[in-house]
Amino acid sequence: MSDFLSLEGRRALITGGTSGAGAATVSLFKELGARVLTTARSKPKNFSGAAFVEADLTTKDGVRTVVDAVARELGGLDILVNVLGGSSAPSGGFASLSDEEWDKEFNLNFFPAVRLDRALIPGMIAQGHGVVIHVTSIQNRLPLPQATTGYASAKGALNTYSKSISKEVSPKGVRVVRVSPGWIADPGSNGLALRIAEEAGISYDEAVQVIMNTLGGIPLGRPAAPEEVADLIAFLASDRASSITGTEHVIDGGTVPTA
Template sequence: MTPFLTLQGRRALITGGTSGAGAATVALFHQLGAHVLTAARKRPADLSGAAFVEADLTTRAGVQAVVDAVHRELGGLDILVNVLGGSSAPSGGFAALTDEEWDKEFDLNFFPAVRLDRALIPGMIAQGSGVVIHVTSIQRILPLHQATTGYAAAKGALNTYSKSISKEVSPKGVRVVRVSPGWIADPGSNGLALRIAEEAGISYDQAVQTIMDSLGGIPLGRPAKPGEVADLIAFLASNRASSITGTEHVIDGGTVPTA
């Protein structure tokens, strides 16, 4: 019996694949039969069956190292999933964001996707097929002004860029879709809560509640789990979603009150 969803034999690059939703996506893709490559600045203890390249994707040299690894390890690419993202910006609103902080936000949350696309999508076009998935964020429309203005702006740019290239490359056989998570409950994604707790002199649980309040609450009653985000990504990457392109898929437990 043919399984409902398979990625058997597909060649996939997943950035940000060593923690949180990225690691869950790597593990699921491997389980579904894909040949997976991921990258990070340091090799993790568990790669869930993926090939690995040590590289800093916030740099041009790091991106080139990953592109070279794609050709060396996979011999081409069928699926590109850009999960890489995050923020280390200080709280304090817009005035706390120096030029250096703005550079960091875009170098992590926007430019890696742009550079990888530029290097790898032409190969997909040449073979007549491919899927590009950019993980953005609901913060592009629901920013937390106290701490994540730069992150939200970078993800907003990624969202607009993704929509634009989908119009260009979808007629050539390459689907481009966006996955926009809300808050994901994972130790690797709770740095904001820890930082708020430290800076405000409150407990971690109080910081979590502060974030929930800033988001206006989560109607589902809880944040998303990394595996749930991975499930959505895998579906969109599969042939089950073969007519889906140019769209944004929100997974936020109902946090954003309007579409």
């Protein structure tokens, strides 16, 4: 019996691949036989197992560096997974978000995907096939008003943008799908809780409860693990999902109350 899922020989770029769901996706793609290039602002000391390029994707120059590395290291691309994202905006509602904070949110959570797509999708169209996966967030539907308005807005823009380009490029052989996680159980994703705790003068556990209450709870009783998000990404990138495009795939333990 053959393996259910394989990415053997596929050339993949995975952004944000040194921690959390990004790192789990790099590891799984390698296990499934893909040739993987990943990127971050700096390379962790013990990082191994995939080609790596150091670049700041919040800048145009950083995107050019990564695009050049794709050509040099992979000679083209079959799968683009944009995991990069996050937020460092202060809590305090919309009035606490300066123009600089808004720029940071969109430069991290929206424009890297737009710029990489613009540079790399034409090559996929030319070869007649490709898969683009944008990792968004359930916060495009369930923003946390006190802390993530900017982040949620950027992810909402990424959601709409992804749907639009899927209509344009799917007829040309390039599938575009979205993965929208809820809360992921990874230290790198707990920055919001730490920030709320510090700013509100409460404990970390109390801050976690604040977030849980704002989300309305997680019916499954726990957040997703990075590896579970990677499993979904790998399936969508594979031939097993060859008829899936233009859609959003939520992995949130039931947090979003309606589809």
